[in-house]
Amino acid sequence: MRETHVGPKVILKRLREFMARAMDSQERLDLIVREIARNMDAEVCSFYVLRSDNMLELYATEGLNPGAVHLSELRLGQGLVGTIAATARPLNLTDARKHPAFAYLPETGEEIYSSFLGVPILRAGRTLGVLVVQNRNKRGYSDEEVEALETVAMVLAEMVAAGDLPRLTRPNVDVDMRRPFTLVGQSLNEGIGLGHIVLHEPRLVVTNLFNENSNAEIEKLTKAINSLRLSIDDMLSRSDVASEGEHREILETYRMFANDRGWIRRLEEAIKNGLTAEAAVEKVQSDTRARMVHLTDPYLRERLSDFDDLANRLLYQLMGRTRETINADLPTDSIIVARSMGAAELLDYPRERIRGLVLEDGASTSHVAIVARAMSIPVVGQVKGVVSLSENGDPVIIDGDDGKVYLRPVPDVESAFVEKARFRARKQKLYRDLRDVPANTKDGRHITLLINAGLLVDLPQLDESGAEGIGLFRTELQFMIASTFPRAHEQEKLYRNVYKEIGDKPVTFRTLDIGGDKVLPYFRSKGKEENPALGWRAIRLTLDKPALMRTQLRALLKASGGRELRVMLPMVTEVGEIYHTRKLIDREVAYLTRFGHAMPTRLKLGAMVEVPALLFQLDELMRVVDFVSVGSNDLFQFMMAIDRGNSEIAHRFDQLSAPFLRALRKIIEAGERNNTPVTLCGEMAGKPLLALALLGLGFTRISMTPSAIGPIKAMLLRLDIGDLQKALLAELEKTTTATLRSWLTIYAEANNIAL
Template structure:
């Protein structure tokens, strides 16, 4: 009985020898197709490589007219080869000429061949070319022959990816891997960044492709699979994982993949054919990804990311990869490209090297975007395909104004954006000239422009931006970037540094807002929740774990000795929460007084209005606190019932709409009526167009990222507020609520020469 695995093993052994030889790229390719044809008893073996212009060019052949190399061409979707490239699926035909996609290329002399086997050359699910074998006799190629050709294609994919074949490309032409790509998505933070790609979760590059001992590799694979299954079972058995719901379903899907016999069988088969365990995972993952990418069922396509993650976990186990040190390996102009990421993960990167952030998913109000905005880097989101199209080190431009990414840009595009960066620098110089000028409208109304902060690195921006103070200091960021709970002394030091940097300017500290999507890995009390934004978080959590709030308040009270202390409670839902929090704070004040600690000269307690239930108790809330702040990000998501992290809903509803502006106006008017200070801190405050709307409905204090203060101040100093207020009142009091407020504000600004 014939050993069907012997052929592929022999072929891979010969390919390994060829890869080690010092050969020119064309000679290496010619030898490769010769050995494939010989091993598979094929009369023809041909390699087509995809160029940047969407053309598949014949790069090497055994059996066809050698004069057609680098001349024979097919477009994507044209002929059998073009069909394979477009679909990323193999074709195995006993009579190729009867296939409807067959295209005759007279220069190759292939009309005499009947049987045809073609496989895509894949890398990370992306098609780089097509590898073909042909015979005169009509026959169906066996499964082991298909497997052997796919394995060989994987080796060729690495040759293409490493740039070995670029020297064979004719002048003026480029391979697809290096072609310029423009991706249109959404703007999450303004600005322009030019730099080089850093993949947040870089693909593991498998360099050791060929095995020396199949049995040893199968044992390595089995051991890694066992460890993978145990780790998933462990995640599922943890108490913090909900017993039902979406989170558990994802983990159950992982477990299903990890135990899928079909997947494991394909891995084992690739190893028996001569690949190492990690190369087998890479090959099967790439094949699976290419197939799933072309499925029309959205649910199955969503599962692709689960499969990718599982395969990457297995690769890391096989290759012993742990977390990589970021600072040393980053280019000086790093632009992070990620499917999604948490705020703490972004803070792992050194700020001085970051030039931008590109997200395939996410929403404008997700916390990673808020942190990126505080860091002053441009961000684009909803950039579909950005990760798979990028390679570490690729040149990239992030246009945070238009929500566009240019990957491997052409020189004229790069030059145009370099000029745009210079223009923005000149505009920033203009904003700096406004820094020390009062924030007063043309008709004499003073507006407090405050900045949001959360880390020590934000503090220099207080003076640089000309902010009137810190309207929101997110104390939880210190907890999110730490590996354990920050000790009371560390908290106290940070709060004292903040107050020292602010000098006589006011600072509002928001008490720790963890839970929801801000999970601390070292805090075991928070488990998976079905609706984390609506769950055990913020003041709800700190009232249930009063030790957290007591420790933080003690640190704040000590740090503010001899100064005013402003503290704000997040996610307040009812008055009783304010009373409970005040009791804890008063207890800490009494404790420190007993031990003669230097206390603040005054203590002001505020509440964030971000839960809609407060709208029906506004006067009572304002009577129970010294000030309120509107958290427009959460308030908007709760009012419109839209998860701010849901990519399908990002941008669906406009916060500058009549219903939401009516609600915000009601808060401002109630503050005026009760004599309570009202500040709005959120996404709305940081863009001139939405800040214009807020000023028009009565807000006189708004807090934003430091980078946004200049553009907003430039807008308001050209504004006659009385005219805008009359227009906004007329619009919001009208019986219809479907007026396009955004368009109206743009017309108003244009008519009055107000810069937006």
């Protein structure tokens, strides 16, 4: 055998020359495999590309039958090449034919070769193909040779990603980078979004792959790592980062990775082999993700995400990029794709350019989902693997109604959704035409339709929807998107702006509802709770922290001088909590009056009925408040002992169940007995069939997302509410079925009521 002159630097130098020349893409590939074989003293070098039909096609070869190029193929998982592609791990064999996965392809003529080295072609953890070298004699390839082939494979990955390959001749088949995917997740907000992907953590494209001076690149890497370590240490030392908590654990993990000598050594080795610092980071990141992507342990998978985030931060440092420069030219039809993101991060994007949001994580109660619903952005969560499958600019469709994501959709799917979007747009126009039509039923009953809000961006939708006011203003959203507790003057400014925007329409402010699933990273709780939904949250928390409650009450009182102020208390469990709050309000009124501040013309205090214990205190409750609002989401969750975020059980129970509807009817009857207005402001109010049940129970005030106003108004305009109430209450009294969903559906169809 000739003396090997293997070395990544030598190969990369020649590859750089080939890539700089103007030539046919097939000719370039043929030169590349020939150079790899020559440099590694191999008799065969073959390059396989993974197609969208899960077949690996031979794209170029030196040593095998040249007539097999573009004809020879293996299934993913078939043979040695298919095994490498499926596992994303190299194979180094002295006698390939003895390996159990060996598959003989007679058209290639490879049966005479014994030794085999194959490495996956990886990009962002995805396998795009396989690169192989072979020899007749039985030999083991050295670690240096494996490293050399992996380095070359990274360069080939960029060629595949850039589309710098011969065009495929097979109809309806493309390379895997452009393969269509249908991904199933969980609907977090309804709506259809058609557009192009914008990765929230953009995968920076490394164009400068080959280094001129390894020492200079290592010095550049060292400076970037030191800067990264300093930024992490700075975040950990900040006063608003608590000494305990999940967010601190993440930063500690970042610090551990940033100081890991094994990681840094692999980066330096890649640079010494001829890559630039940024190309080295991308190579090591992709290798690590490929090794760990099949892990099932959720803790280890979370650590993989932490590692990805850290590597991306290092790439930003090396390439001198900032989020501002990357987001400067967002497409007008952006679909944001992220593993996870905070509510404040979503608000950083220009709303007019966002058509949808896709999350690998996320639940219906997550902060970002709540904000997205407020902004009427379709959201699909729990879409596993979507980030690694996506590239910036990929066409995508998200179906927030069914919880599906169509990545790089085929033309037929795209056409179907274009028509579906047009149909929705036509319906929305019909709803907009109803904006100024009074919400009166056929028999002349007026129904007060209100919206739920929590941010200033919600408020223009008050007029656009034709709603009569805000039935629930979630004051905690201001806290959730802030990095520290909003100061008193910041809260007051928000509440003044709310009044300014809504004019003379009413608004009901719910006091701070944090705790449970609404965790503020800068707020230290009393320790980990085993069941936070039933723990230290909402009114329980704010009464234990009177300074927090008094600051908010003072801001509300000052902002509403000269107007009616409506304040609602969340998670009330017993009437004593209302008495306690009234004392705090009286104290703040006395304080502000003493210093000459204008007071509200009238102050109305209400409570949310969310805790089942209040069902046994209804008359006493109605006598001590000015109004009540039913929080149907939590009340249903607590009555039925259902974690509404648990997809395993949520579908088994129905908000139209007879026991729950009977409980709602009892609240209406107590309100009527005590002449106390009752509103429902949960998700039930925004769904026509469920709202039909509410009207039949006797609710005349319901609050919902702005986009639901039109469909609900269209439904009630065709409704004879007297007939419905008589029929529904009779059915509710005698029914033995678990749910009235079928009965209500049949009633709506029989009476031509639009749902």
